[in-house]
Amino acid sequence: MAVFSKEYGYVVLTGAATFFLMGHLSFSVVKARIKYNVQYPRMYSDDPETGHVFNCIQRAHQNTNEILPLFLFFLCAGGIHHPRLASSLGMVWIISRVVYAHGYSSGVPDKRKRGNFGIVALLGLLCCTVDTGRTMLGCNCLPKWPRGFFKTA
Numbered sequence: 373m374a375v376f377s378k379e380y381g382y383v384v385l386t387g388a389a390t391f392f393l394m395g396h397l398s399f400s401v402v403k404a405r406i407k408y409n410v411q412y413p414r415m416y417s418d419d420p421e422t423g424h425v426f427n428c429i430q431r432a433h434q435n436t437n438e439i440l441p442l443f444l445f446f447l448c449a450g451g452i453h454h455p456r457l458a459s460s461l462g463m464v465w466i467i468s469r470v471v472y473a474h475g476y477s478s479g480v481p482d483k484r485k486r487g488n489f490g491i492v493a494l495l496g497l498l499c500c501t502v503d504t505g506r507t508m509l510g511c512n513c514l515p516k517w518p519r520g521f522f523k524t525a
Contacts, residue, residue, distance in 0.1 A: 376452065382459035383451030386466070387444060393466050394440070397433040397473055404429040404477075425479040432473035432484065443494060450500025453507050458500050464493040 404410070408426040410417045416430060417423035443465060451458035472487025 377455060379455040380451060381455075383447060383455050383462070386451075386459045386462035387447055389463070389466055390440065390444065393469055394436070396470070397436055400429055400473065400477060401433045425477075428479050428481060429473075429477045432476040436469050436473070439494075443497070446494065446497035446501045450497050450504055453504040454500040458497060461493040461496040461500070465490045465497070468493060 404426050405412075408417055408419065408422045410419075410426055415434075417426040419426075443462070447458055447462045450461075468487045468490025470487075472484050472490065475483030475486045
């Protein structure tokens with residue numbers, strides 16, 4: 373049986389926070405469907421006047437759906453040996469997706485770039501995951517990361 377550190381609870385709570393992120397984004401799409409009269413099962417609008425704004429809102433949600441499994445894997449795996457760091461990076465990524473969606477939903481797609489800081493958080497989670505895998509395999513070919521503030525029990 374695997375035993376996780378007590379601090380892995382931060383990782384679990386960060387993963388649970390994605391429920392609220394996805395709920396927020398889903399609700400935005402539902403409101404936009406009503407406002408712009410886009411009926412199910414249509415994914416996108418071809419209305420020349422308002423279709424662009426609806427499509428931006430829909431894409432913000434869809435793009436987050438596309439990247440969420442990768443994020444959750446990196447969060448859970450990287451959090452095994454770096455729970456505080458992984459959780460912190462996870463919250464940065466979640467906040468970046470809210471900023472991304474807010475910018476994209478404005479109807480000006482370039483405003484989505486304001487949420488690009490989440491890429492740094494995702495790369496940090498990738499590094500945590502690689503270090504966790506390296507540590508689990510007992511490979512000491514790389515220098516150990518300083519654990520300092522993010523030290524686990």
